[in-house]
Amino acid sequence: MPGRHFLQIPGPTNVPDRVLRAMAQPTIDHRSAEFAAMAREILNGLRAVFQTSGPVILYPSSGTGAWEAALVNTLSPGDRVLMFETGHFATLWRNLAARLGLDVEFVPGDWRHGVDPDVVRSRLSDDRAGTIKAVAVVHNETSTGVTSRIAEVRRQMDAAGHPALLIVDTISSLGSIDYRHDEWRVDVSVGCSQKGLMLPPGLGLLAMSEKALTASRTAKLPRAYWDWTPMLADNAAGFFPYTPPTNLLFGLRESLAMLAAEGLARVFARHRRHAEATRRAVRAWGLELLACDPEERSHSLTAVLVPDGHDADALRQMILDRFDLSLGTGLGKLKGRVFRIGHLGDFNDLMLAGTLAGIEMGLSIAGVPFTPGGVGAALDFLSRG
Numbered sequence: 001m002p003g004r005h006f007l008q009i010p011g012p013t014n015v016p017d018r019v020l021r022a023m024a025q026p027t028i029d030h031r032s033a034e035f036a037a038m039a040r041e042i043l044n045g046l047r048a049v050f051q052t053s054g055p056v057i058l059y060p061s062s063g064t065g066a067w068e069a070a071l072v073n074t075l076s077p078g079d080r081v082l083m084f085e086t087g088h089f090a091t092l093w094r095n096l097a098a099r100l101g102l103d104v105e106f107v108p109g110d111w112r113h114g115v116d117p118d119v120v121r122s123r124l125s126d127d128r129a130g131t132i133k134a135v136a137v138v139h140n141e142t143s144t145g146v147t148s149r150i151a152e153v154r155r156q157m158d159a160a161g162h163p164a165l166l167i168v169d170t171i172s173s174l175g176s177i178d179y180r181h182d183e184w185r186v187d188v189s190v191g192c193s194q195k196g197l198m199l200p201p202g203l204g205l206l207a208m209s210e211k212a213l214t215a216s217r218t219a220k221l222p223r224a225y226w227d228w229t230p231m232l233a234d235n236a237a238g239f240f241p242y243t244p245p246t247n248l249l250f251g252l253r254e255s256l257a258m259l260a261a262e263g264l265a266r267v268f269a270r271h272r273r274h275a276e277a278t279r280r281a282v283r284a285w286g287l288e289l290l291a292c293d294p295e296e297r298s299h300s301l302t303a304v305l306v307p308d309g310h311d312a313d314a315l316r317q318m319i320l321d322r323f324d325l326s327l328g329t330g331l332g333k334l335k336g337r338v339f340r341i342g343h344l345g346d347f348n349d350l351m352l353a354g355t356l357a358g359i360e361m362g363l364s365i366a367g368v369p370f371t372p373g374g375v376g377a378a379l380d381f382l383s384r385g
């Protein structure tokens, strides 16, 4: 099809031309002074994005690798971990933790709400013996468009006076929704490249606290590739214990420069504004948002329920075929019931207008019962400031 493809899934996101061009440079020697200077610049730049003054590391991996790294570096076989069923990704992380030999307490959820901080407090208060070693939470559930309140989770952990580590998946919030590793005293934050950082998939990221570094000295889960000790040691000089993905790092240097030039506060405000415009469109269409609590609605994506009797995947396929617009599929038990609109990363008003126009035309062609005017409602909001 002529013209640009609209990649409006909630990650991988659109990679800016600037980043693509940066990645097209010839690969350099990863043991050279030139590489070391770039790596140090990047690791510093990532600190700003995680809002931390502590170490940040990166692995050649997807986000799942970084999930595993967060757990194997800090925990031991049989350790109890408190996790929450907020959606598909929280469930996958729980499964991974169980396969590693951790004893997961999985608090059930309805996939329409975030983590309840009061439940965190009560579960930890009940654990007088301190057998729970970590609380692991997905900040922004990409399968549902629900954002959990990490600052409040931290407050309730403090209120319970419990020493568990706080491990947070910020995969679809980093660089798009306000996320404060230091201020919220998160022990390990898990990120990756293909969402707010506007890169292709291939980088797993971790930020860690002093407390996490201390825990890693006695943690006994087997770790080799994911062991952060040699990574931290080599990173200090700008190097890696194994071959890093050099050309992704060229791209990362560029995307960090873009985020720094825009300023994180403006990046977050842009995402908030596009999320609000999207929700206005959905409301005007008369369709239902999956996220129930207005306080928990994600700024990086919106999941929309399709009326009973209609298949969200058939709608998505038709929109792709007709308008070259990719929307996110329903994952796990949401298959066929929702479509997800990614409005994160390298994104602007007219890209959102095009995305919503594709959806509105698609709803009409598919015969889904809806009220026309969602695009108008979004444009009205966007044009007011």
Ligand SMILES: Cc1ncc(COP(=O)(O)O)c(C=O)c1O
Residues within 6 Å of the ligand: 011, 062, 063, 064, 065, 089, 138, 140, 141, 142, 143, 169, 171, 172, 192, 201
């Ligand atoms: C919140 C969240 N956590 C974890 C993952 C897994 O990351 P990956 O697919 O890169 O392994 C994803 C992927 O979309 C995600 O959205």
